[in-house]
Amino acid sequence: MRLLKFALTSLFFYLLLKAPGFFWDKPIPSSLVSMYMFFIVITVLLVMTITDEGARGLFAPIRALVEDPSKKLVRNAVFVILPLAAVFLAYDGGGLKATPSELRATHPAPPPLTRGYGKTFDLATLENPFRKIEKEDPEAFKSLVKEGGEVYFKNCFFCHGDKLDGRGHYAHALDPKPLPFTGGDTIAQLQESYVFWRILKGGPGLPREGGSSISAMPAWEKELTEEEIWKVILFLYDYTGNTPRSW
């Protein structure tokens, strides 16, 4: 009973953190969620085991499972399933891979200014010139998104995938892997000016801690026009249902 209560309490907090728009109108990065959950689980455990009786109640089902002769069948099943699950997790999570030779920041701080198309862009104030059309003229906006989609399927899907999930044809050969645009951890956390800088300058434009020497992300400034980059950004957000971060 108490074990169930513990599981339900933890689950409740997990869902609370995951629910978009509850604390902030943005999803919380999953690395932060795991960190919060670590402290939440410890706190819940502390509170629930503050008395001896509470601790006994919480661990009784686990003790019974290990000691009670009548639970032999369940016990054997659990002791087969748990190690198998651990093997699966370790195998699937790339546990056999060598550790990376250098630490790499996935979203390193951008430079304050960046140059392209004969201009200097101030990344702190730069905005997507097409974004305002979303409200002013939804029909015109739709066709801009469509043009962005064409740019994407001519240039980007080989790596970032036809579902924008980072699983393009070339993805398995690359390390670092192309980032997915779906989910709450990449573009959902970024401003459009950041995404613009990343597409403009690609891997070579990353600072050292971003892994400039190993990223396969091309710099698109010679291939795409400024408008094409802004349109493909519209498409990335529109297709994945994400909204850009803003001030």
Ligand code: HEC
């Ligand atoms: C040759 C493979 C390849 C192609 C083609 C490619 N990318 Fe990438 N892209 C990557 C890789 C690998 C990363 C992750 C490493 C990094 O951040 O540089 C990345 C990262 C990104 C990021 C950073 C996302 C984030 O969360 O920081 C953006 C934005 C991006 N790509 C957009 C595009 C767009 C738009 C195109 C097409 C115009 C494109 N990419 C084409 C390989 C590619």
